[in-house]
Amino acid sequence: MNKSLASPEDAACEQWLDTLADGLSEHGWMALDGREWVGMELLRALAAEVDILNRTDAMKKAGIGRGADLVRDRSVRRDRIAWLQGATPPQAALFKVLDRLREELNRRLFLGLKRFEAHYATYQSGDFYKKHLDSFQGRASRVVSLVLYLNEGWAAGDGGELQVFNRESENEVCGQVLPELGRMALFLSEEVPHEVLPANRTRYSLACWFRQDEVPLPL
Ligand SMILES: O=C(O)CCC(=O)C(=O)O
Numbered sequence: 067m068n069k070s071l072a073s074p075e076d077a078a079c080e081q082w083l084d085t086l087a088d089g090l091s092e093h094g095w096m097a098l099d100g101r102e103w104v105g106m107e108l109l110r111a112l113a114a115e116v117d118i119l120n121r122t123d124a125m126k127k128a129g130i131g132r133g134a135d136l137v138r139d140r141s142v143r144r145d146r147i148a149w150l151q152g153a154t155p156p157q158a159a160l161f162k163v164l165d166r167l168r169e170e171l172n173r174r175l176f177l178g179l180k181r182f183e184a185h186y187a188t189y190q191s192g193d194f195y196k197k198h199l200d201s202f203q204g205r206a207s208r209v210v211s212l213v214l215y216l217n218e219g220w221a222a223g224d225g226g227e228l229q230v231f232n233r234e235s236e237n238e239v240c241g242q243v244l245p246e247l248g249r250m251a252l253f254l255s256e257e258v259p260h261e262v263l264p265a266n267r268t269r270y271s272l273a274c275w276f277r278q279d280e281v282p283l284p285l
């Protein structure tokens with residue numbers, strides 16, 4: 067075989083990345099099946115890790131804003147979060163996947179993404195996150211948001227959909243994503259309003275933000 071030709075896997079991977087980049091540039095968002103890109107073994111390892119964290123007191127009430135501006139408002143969001151440090155084997159493997167994705171997005175969309183931050187999120191039954199943009203005032207540096215879902219066997223009646231709104235007319239719903247294991251949603255952090263509808267069972271996810279600034283801020 068001619069080694070200079072890309073293998074079918076590479077071609078599939080390139081196509082997946084092109085679909086993602088086209089969705090982001092044309093509509094500001096895209097939902098995809100990430101099972102091949104991330105790998106089933108890693109997805110299950112991440113799901114097992116967040117399940118353990120959910121049973122301890124590692125998951126902290128999420129807020130809005132950061133540092134001294136942090137506000138915890140239960141009428142807006144009810145999830146709990148734990149930031150990933152990349153220290154456990156599944157987190158280290160995931161960080162490689164996310165960094166590769168950062169490079170591929172830069173290659174296709176010239177976004178100048180420098181780094182990313184990621185947290186696990188857990189929603190208990192009844193929890194939600196009202197419509198919002200993923201930005202902090204005065205710190206416009208989150209560019210692309212990625213949410214990776216970690217729930218095996220999520221059914222339509224389980225609720226907890228990510229609801230995405232049109233970036234040009236924010237009352238128009240333009241899509242819903244079920245938080246099934248391996249499903250991914252990506253969107254432009256500061257442009258696309260979105261919300262998490264109330265979940266009817268425990269819901270696990272991993273959210274990541276690709277950023278244009280170089281220096282990590284205190285979490
Ligand atoms: O879990 C999701 O589907 C989205 C979460 C979200 O919007 C956020 O954490 O900012």
Ligand SMILES: [Fe+2]
Nearest residue numbers: 198199200260
């Ligand atoms: Fe969000």
